[in-house]
Amino acid sequence: MNRPARNHPGFWAFVAHRVSGVALVLFLPLHFLALGLALESDAALEGFLAATEHPAFVIGEWGLVTFLTIHLAAGTRVMLLELLPWRDTRKGLIAFGAVLAVVVGAVFLVRAG
Amino acid sequence: MTPVWLFLAQRLTALILAPLVIAHLAMILIVADGGLTAAEILDRTRGSVGWGLFYGTFVLAAAIHGPIGLRNVIQEHTPWRGRSLDAAMLVLGGLLVTLGGRAVVAVVGQP
Amino acid sequence: MGEPGGARETLTVEVWRGGEAGRFETYDVPQGANQTVLDVVTWIQRHAEPALAYRFACRVGVCGSCAMTVNGRPRWTCRTHVSRVARGRRLRIEPLRNLPRIKDLAVDMTPFFEKWQRAQGRFTPTRTRAEPMAVVRPESAPRRAADAGIECINCGVCHAACDVVGWDPDYLGPASLNRAWTLVNDVRDGDRHGVLKAASAGGGCHSCHTHGSCVEHCPVGINPTAGIAGLKRQSLLDLVGGGLP
Numbered sequence: 053m054n055r056p057a058r059n060h061p062g063f064w065a066f067v068a069h070r071v072s073g074v075a076l077v078l079f080l081p082l083h084f085l086a087l088g089l090a091l092e093s094d095a096a097l098e099g100f101l102a103a104t105e106h107p108a109f110v111i112g113e114w115g116l117v118t119f120l121t122i123h124l125a126a127g128t129r130v131m132l133l134e135l136l137p138w139r140d141t142r143k144g145l146i147a148f149g150a151v152l153a154v155v156v157g158a159v160f161l162v163r164a165g
Numbered sequence: 166m167t168p169v170w171l172f173l174a175q176r177l178t179a180l181i182l183a184p185l186v187i188a189h190l191a192m193i194l195i196v197a198d199g200g201l202t203a204a205e206i207l208d209r210t211r212g213s214v215g216w217g218l219f220y221g222t223f224v225l226a227a228a229i230h231g232p233i234g235l236r237n238v239i240q241e242h243t244p245w246r247g248r249s250l251d252a253a254m255l256v257l258g259g260l261l262v263t264l265g266g267r268a269v270v271a272v273v274g275q276p
Numbered sequence: 277m278g279e280p281g282g283a284r285e286t287l288t289v290e291v292w293r294g295g296e297a298g299r300f301e302t303y304d305v306p307q308g309a310n311q312t313v314l315d316v317v318t319w320i321q322r323h324a325e326p327a328l329a330y331r332f333a334c335r336v337g338v339c340g341s342c343a344m345t346v347n348g349r350p351r352w353t354c355r356t357h358v359s360r361v362a363r364g365r366r367l368r369i370e371p372l373r374n375l376p377r378i379k380d381l382a383v384d385m386t387p388f389f390e391k392w393q394r395a396q397g398r399f400t401p402t403r404t405r406a407e408p409m410a411v412v413r414p415e416s417a418p419r420r421a422a423d424a425g426i427e428c429i430n431c432g433v434c435h436a437a438c439d440v441v442g443w444d445p446d447y448l449g450p451a452s453l454n455r456a457w458t459l460v461n462d463v464r465d466g467d468r469h470g471v472l473k474a475a476s477a478g479g480g481c482h483s484c485h486t487h488g489s490c491v492e493h494c495p496v497g498i499n500p501t502a503g504i505a506g507l508k509r510q511s512l513l514d515l516v517g518g519g520l521p
Contacts, residue, residue, distance in 0.1 A: 057349040057437055062488035066439075074238055077231035077257075084224075084264035090207060090271040097271075098203035105200050117193060124186050127179055130486050134176075134505045139424070141488040141501065156190060164197040168482040169511045237485075241443035 065146045069126035072119035079116060110164055118157035125149025171233050178230040185223045210272040217273040224265030232258045284308075287362060289316055291328065292370040295377045300368070301325070307365065313353035314342050317369060317381065330381040337495070340431025344381050345370040350436035352495050372436040374449075388432050391448045396474035397455035402466035410464040422461040425454045425503050427496045434490035434500055446479030450490035450500030453481055457503035460510060460520065469520045472510055481507035 232254040332342040375383040456475035
């Protein structure tokens, strides 16, 4: 069975876009449920947020922030390639998106850690 | 659910989500200093029509954008496709709108 | 490299034998100067395994018949120098991906051409030889768009490289969609709208996720991703009633 020839930046950008998208859409219901605690009382939400101080949670939030940035950057590149008649695959935008995700993630960790 | 309409919905909601996501990320980075308290969120959102519109739009756009994307992922990596998958994605969208709308009410509504 | 009469280096070449079920057989092939992978396959068939099935025609990179998977990448074997791809004098040669295997290195191109037809990748004429020739301005935007994709010789390399072709059996693939794009831009075609409809139906242009593997691998330098993006734009315009006659 032939494995496809994939080792190029456009493919990895796609992988990052897809993985981050799946993670985010699966995370969203949990996010909404957590915020919905405020329906019970402010204290209920506060209790949950206090629990998120735990390092495991901070790492998880870092992951989500990074994924969100990746998904935004990769999606923006795809839409630019679809809407504008460029003749190349704009790999520079992939690098830009990757750097942006690392920076945003780093800023988050520095401030939240 | 013809391909071009799904494509249009996906791309339109992406355009709507982009500025909302940028604002959301900016807020997260600003507020992330030290721990996050309920007061930091609720003092801003309680009774605010503006934030209600912001998050309400966010929820609606994400509830459309997410399931359409997930549908592609499932069709391409599993044998599941066809009407039952379309129905499941509609259910997911409904779930996201319901839970998300509830969350918006939770943080914007006056207790 | 190879010296006449002297000791030669040998390549260790794994070749797929069989159909969908099969195995790799290994052959030791003398290495030569300026040797292409097609030279290697030909040597194996002539000297080691007469029953080896493979396709070629022109041997000079204009027909696309010799496309195979070499060390994991779909390429024209007549245009692939062994010295460029052999890692440690090893080669692995398999049939093209995403098409049914007939025997050894030969695949069935029928599904590839069936998708070509499903995309309406065929010209619909409107004039006879009795009428004046159509005037097509070569510098016009539609003709330049068509010209960018018109050199396709249906070799199947992009089809083999495409992930979505592998994941979604309905996906028409980059080659047929690229051809559809050239026809959508051909002012002489009598059913450009039909081509657009066929190319943007289920399994059409909207299934492309812009990986760009087709662009990476096309031996003729075509960019099917850009053409498919053009089809996406045109299909959106079509929704609001704009664009094609």
